[in-house]
Amino acid sequence: MTTTTDPHPTRRLILQGAASVALLGLGNLPFAPALAAANDKYPDEAFKLKNEADAIKALYGRTAEPSDKVKLDAPEIAENGGVVPISVTTTLDKVTSISFFVAENPNALAASYRIPDGTIPGVANRLKMAKTSNVTAIVEADGKLYSATKEVKVTVGGCGG
């Protein structure tokens, strides 16, 4: 009797074990991209989102508050939307990243910079703008988000309009 029933419980155990491992594996998957957004890997998802608020959420998982300690420097009027010089500096401490968003672009997130310890929290770059839009710079400092926004008028779009 015992010899014939024994194999069954063991097989069941093995199957149960396999099933729970599979479940764990599936359960882990949705969390991986969220963790990746914490700066180490290329934030693919955030770059694909159209809406600025969604992109900020995907990149940082929280919202930013406006701060006068973030200084965004952008032209009032950009003649060529293909090349808009935009820079940001900040007096905030413990800055870990700086990101640029162009609200009216097909994809709001334009660029995100990781600022390691010892690097001055400031970046100058050139972005494309499809049309007149608000440009937002977000500075992540000591785990909090601070932002500055400025409207840039574009006379000729830079996204192939």
Next chain:
Amino acid sequence: MASSIRVRATSNGDITEVQTLIQHPMDTGLVKDAKGELIPAHYIQELKFECNGKDVFVANWGTAVSKDPYVKFSFKGAKKGDDLKISWTDNKGGSDTTTAKIA
């Protein structure tokens, strides 16, 4: 082929200022060519600066960064003559690397 990366790193006391210009089309995937066909997206995704074995600046870029991108930043802790290694990778698997001496 000449490097796609042009970099100027100048030391001023403890602070090193880095200016970089990269030759890259940065195609958005939204623009049509003369035949009316979409030019597929082709853009730099990651640009990394390393100095003395440490990352000093990492850029994650989308298609909204201008063609032939320019970027400027400053960092502390390097001196004249140190090597600054710059490397980028794009969405099609292309990449380039160069090393500049801090002047």
